[in-house]
Amino acid sequence: MSRENEGFEGGGAEEPEQLALIRESVRRAKVPRAKPRTWRGAALAKELPVARVLVDKGVLHLDRYFDYAVPEELDAEAQPGVRVRVRFGAGSRNVREGRREGGGLIDGFIVERCAETDYNGPLAALAQVVSPEPVLDSGLLELARAVADRYAGSLADVLQLAVPPRHARAEAKAAPEPPAPPAAPEPGSWGRYGHGVEFLRSLASGGAPRAVWTALPGPEWAEEIARAVQATLASGRGALVVVPTGRPAARVDAALNRLLGPGQHALLTADAGQERRYQEWLAVRRGTVRAVVGTRAAMFAPVRNLGLVVVWDDGDSNHSDDRAPFPHVREVLELRATRDKCGFLLGSWSCTVEAAQLVESGWAAPLVADREQVRGAAPLVRTVGDLDLARDEAARAARLPTLAWQVAREGLKHGPVLVQVPRRGYVPRLACERCREPARCRHCAGPLEAQGSGAALRCGWCGVEEASWHCESCGGFRLRAQVVGARRTAEELGRAFPAVPVRTSGREQVLDTVPGAPALVVSTPGAEPVAEGGYAAALLLDGWAMLGRPDLRAGEDALRRWVGAASLVRPQGAGGTVVVVAEPTLRPVQALVRWDPVGHAVRELAERAELGFPPVSRMASVSGPPEALAEFLGGAELPGDAVVLGPVPVRGGAPGPTGSAAARRGAGVPPGPEPWERVLIRVPPGSGAALAASLKTAQAARMARGAKGAREAGGEPVRVRVDPLDIG
DNA sequence: AGCACGCCGACT
């Protein structure tokens, strides 16, 4: 039997009659025309003959449901939450009128079964129930809708992130019995934090504490998260942990295995195959596994009776999904914690402005160690500023400041030494070497960029080449050196320390761990291997490059990456030393020296509030071809307190600090050569929902009449992004 | 997006 012809579609010449039947049975008794008849002995479901269906077809039908008739033979399987296939499109009308076949079969989810329909016309029938597995329960549906609203996106888009593609073989596998809940854990190293033990106890007794946790440096964080999970399981509830990448996921996974044994939790990461992925996801949904650790797609995992959500290192950009509507793990888990009234734990060695705001607003409590503990766990941090560099003859020649050289040599006597080098292509604004005035284009004052070592300078805005730059402010002729990549740094260090092995960890090859023996480990930020017993020292080179990015988050980001590397170094008491090559007067550098990421975030937050920047205000970016953008803004009914900034031209071509094509797409950088513009729209606290709603409405309206407008322009529709990542 | 409907000009 062909799938296409199952159900009502197989009627051939009888179609008009059977559809008349549907009309008669289901329609509100307005149009009394067709007589009830049977079709191959099959009729409609006797109870609740209407299935409300979410059609899985992106932006066009923003969050509208479509009603379909439920044939009797699908009655049992056509339950809320199951995947179905339905005819959708203008062509199906012809089917109804008995003319000919038409309209494609597309996927959808049954959202609800009803007795009646609001639709004033004859209903088409469900074509097929793809699987009786109810993958979209009401909790997940409501979460997806909340996320769609928050991000001005469509429900269908969010569901594509939230429900993994079906895999029939995985579905067929029998589910094992869920394991019994573990006993409440010992607090372990949670005792190091002010209210740590209390926090665990609350979870274990069924409470829903919410905390922003500033983790002490060192490797204990993974086990501390595992203990929080254990406490939650002990209360009979489930737990969800989301980390930025597969490496920390493996750490938490290992800690959970140590603490709970296998079978208690699922690991949901992107690098598992489709079958395995769906299988693990199903085990979670079916309740045979009660705890989940995973990367960002796991933020929607349908954990039963959720008692705790955890996000680790929320400042990592991997927590921001790169598909529309670009939800962020921290925000989604906040929604889940609020909606499910469950515990919330945001942990990091560092602290984002958003995390500080959660504490400031009273939504979450701080979970921190006292200064004594911090001093006992953190390494000694020393700085090399411009003045030191200027005096440092040796640094010119060897690139390595004398202090860094000394610390490395001393550290290598006791163990491995980490060298953090900014990623190449992480191109900041160039500045005068002498006075630090940013290098600007003579024609349009845009930022000058170096295309490659030795190549000419070019303006990032207008593209004009600059052959003979000199500083307008002090007349200097030298620009700050470009970042030297990890590989070349490794070569140089290898020559400087010929007796010591040099290893590199970076984008193409990430090392997970290194032994405790003396070695130089050159790494880009985020790729630092964990050293057995901790690094004896770390050198954080080219700090200016991390701080110089034209981005609101540059300072916070630099601090996060430094703290991330320095947290792998032994405590000061064990000789651990960090050298950061950056101006000691700058706020992020001072925060690193004092090991006070929270203080840094709190100060940043105050500044953002003053300037009306996120997260105190909410922002959205809208980008597109100038005419389309103008048309969009003309049609949008923005909240009265919205402020529109721009438009300004956006540039493509040069890879931004985030690098990936997907990230650029998310930021609204044009795909082709035609120039695009971008506006930022800002609303005060409390108007975020109204802003998102108005953007969604405007986008929907544009899509409705936009087909021809967009065709003429030859381009795509405008791109809307709530909470854009990079706002220069 | 697709696709059909419908209201206008050139044709047997």
Next chain:
DNA sequence: GTCGGCGTGCTC
């Protein structure tokens, strides 16, 4: 009178 151009609007 009919065929067919593509502008407009709907999809249960």
